[in-house]
Ligand SMILES: Nc1nc2c(ncn2[C@@H]2O[C@H](COP(=O)(O)OP(=O)(O)OP(=O)(O)O)[C@@H](O)[C@H]2O)c(=O)[nH]1
């Protein structure tokens with residue numbers, strides 16, 4: 200492990216860029232790291248380092264490479280750059296589940312596109328409470344058109360319960376800021392100020408038993424198996440006993456890192472890598488949960504409120520009925536499930552219904568937990584667990 204320890208001096212928050220394909224999420228992410236690196240708030244991460252595939256970048260016990268880290272004057276951020284392609288909604292769902300706030304990137308040239316709306320809807324469903332809007336490509340946009348796009352975005356946010364009138368909407372150019380143009384460097388600074396002030400430090404459940412949904416599994420030769428992810432609740436220290444649900448094994452945490460820096464204690468909200476003693480690489484997978492021993496009991500039957508996306512939102516065009524078997528995305532897990540619609544028996548796109556679900560395998564469940572429903576590679580519903588049966 201590397202030498203410099205992680206020292207907690209500022210509140211840590213998890214944020215991310217979301218929005219339609221090609222609207223400039225990755226360019227803006229790179230620009231943020233550049234602007235802050237010049238202020239001493241972290242290292243510049245160039246575009247092609249953010250956009251590369253995790254397998255190519257997996258080295259050491261480093262965490263999921265889609266994350267970059269940086270600091271403003273008041274906060275330490277882990278930032279996940281989410282892909283805009285429809286195929287990656289799954290990543291969006293699991294990535295967004297831990298976000299304290301999001302930067303919605305909307306091209307001032309194109310305005311709201313299907314994935315802009317889909318991501319706002321998913322963000323609401325997975326419990327992202329604060330969205331700051333980056334109206335990107337403002338360097339190339341016409342002022343009056345950009346005004347219209349801003350109105351449109353505020354309406355979209357309001358339609359999804361985000362209070363679109365109060366949300367900060369900042370006109371930026373990731374591309375020009377990356378080139379060092381002072382006007383647009385200032386626009387990225389303004390965006391970061393908006394994030395610092397508009398997204399509150401969330402309440403962390405530090406006293407709850409430790410729980411971490413596994414995002415990635417890596418091996419370090421000679422050291423063992425490492426799992427990465429964001430701590431959902433509680434704290435963990437080197438030497439702590441943990442249970443790996445899914446792998447059905449108990450083990451001990453023998454190493455702990457955040458962004459390549461060793462740490463003594465990880466707490467709710469931190470993005471970490473855990474080295475696990477004596478766990479074979481293929482015993483643990485994305486979707487498993489590492490938790491304090493005995494603190495959670497996995498189950499497979501639950502009732503939920505389910506919103507069936509309308510066709511306009513990219514959902515189904517036909518109703519679904521009892522016996523429907525889509526994929527459920529719960530935390531980082533992807534599990535098939537059987538849906539029972541009860542008395543009504545049928546739900547149309549656009550409906551919100553109460554359902555009973557029987558999953559194909561046991562996963563840790565609890566009331567209030569959000570999930571997405573996917574079918575043939577697209578999101579068709581979003582819901583919240585109401586009761587574990
Ligand atoms: N004029 C202008 N072009 C931009 C700006 N930001 C990004 N672009 C261009 O828009 C294109 C897409 O940028 P990306 O950053 O890859 O967009 P993305 O949202 O990450 O795309 P996906 O990850 O594929 O969804 C590239 O050609 C960029 O150079 C900007 O501020 N102004």
Ligand SMILES: [Mg+2]
Nearest residue numbers: 224225282283
């Ligand atoms: Mg990108």
